Amino acid sequence: MTRQLPVPRPPLLTRMVALLAAASLAVTAGCAAPPPGTDGTLTDGWAGFGEPTIFVPQAGTCHRDEAASGSGRYYRPVDCDELHLVETVHVGTFTGADAQRTTAPVGNVPARETARVECDARAAEFLGDIWQHGLLDMTVLMPPQAAWSAGARWFRCDLIEISSVFRGTVLPRTGSLRGTLADGGALRLGCHVVRWGDDHLEALEPVDCARPHHGEFVGAFDGGALPSSWPGDEAIQESCLLMIADYADLPVDEDLPYRVATFWFRTGNPSVWEGDLRVRCFLYVPDFTTPLVRSAKGGGPDLFPVW
Structure with missing residues (x-):
């Protein structure tokens, strides 16, 4: 009688069987009861990601320095009772055709005139008279191009106190400019x-x-x-x-x-x-x-x- 020897398995097949066995053990282990104090669910305690927000400056804030850019990275407001150079009296929003621009309103564009007209009016309400009647100057700040491309459509109206309306220098101050141009106002x-x-x-x-x-x-x-x-x-x-x-x-x-x-x-x-x-x-x-x-x-x- 002849004896039939078993056919040897190829090495690759042997490794695949081993891997399948390991996977089976892992699945079996996953079906085991979770440790005390856990529910076995990994993600149900995680907060979801919120919608991305666009930086918008706030009116009624003061700043130690004049802003060189509208970028949020340079936005560090302080209380107006602290020493500061700039006060933001209004933050407006571009609408209509001005808001449909693909580029930020920089240079000789009508959108900037629109923003300045609104800033003039809101500043007059804030001060008690138009800012041109006082020892003041105004700057209208726009979002940088990166922020505009991301959807920012604000403009910021900043007022500063100056030493003279002719070749004057910016004066640091404490306290808000609110009402300073009303009758008898100190900056008239x-x-x-x-x-x-x-x-x-x-x-x-x-x-x-x-x-x-x-x-x-x-x-x-x-x-x-x-x-x-x-x-x-x-x-x-x-x-x-x-x-x-x-x-x-x-x-x-x-x-x-x-x-x-x-x-x-x-x-x-x-x-x-x-x-x-x-x-x-x-x-x-x-x-x-x-x-x-x-x-x-x-x-x-x-x-x-x-x-």
Whole structure:
């Protein structure tokens, strides 16, 4: 009788059987009762991922430094009672065609003008008067392109206090700017010491109206709707002189230019869409005349005789 020997298994098949046996043991082990205090479910205690959020700055916040960018990484607001340079008085939202842009509104684009108009109005509500009537300046900050591409559509209205409306510096302060331009407000523009160089304005220093001075802020008016429609210097000069006559209660006649003089300057750059178009108008009595020691408001011809 012949003896039949078993056919040897290939090594690969042997390894596969071993792996299947190990997998079977693992499955069997998974069916065992979970340890005390557990339910055997791994994921039911995990919180789900929330929807991604887009950074939006907040109004009513103050900041130690002027923002170089609208990026959230530089956003570090502080309490307005702490020393700061900037106060955000309003945060608006682009809508309509402005919101449909694929690029952030940078440069000479109408969307920036739209934002500035809204910032002007909200700042006036906050301050008690338009910011151009005070020792203030305003910046409109936009989201960076990366944030815009991600869906950010906000714009931020920032106010700063300045030492002078002519070549002034930014002043650190404590406390909010709210109400500072209401009647009697501390930052309202008033009387000024005027210093001239060779036929040019050199310095404009705020001073109490009871002290000798030759200049006084009268008001700001709109110099034009668009850069292309700006009136010439002579037209602005005439508008400013008429504003002075109303302010100082002077007759508008041929003697008016011989009672008071004026100087003025724009509050923004009219060559860009977001440029502020208002003109700050100042009454001026020449250095060869007696300086004023009171406000010019309502002074009449007795205060301003013909030179």
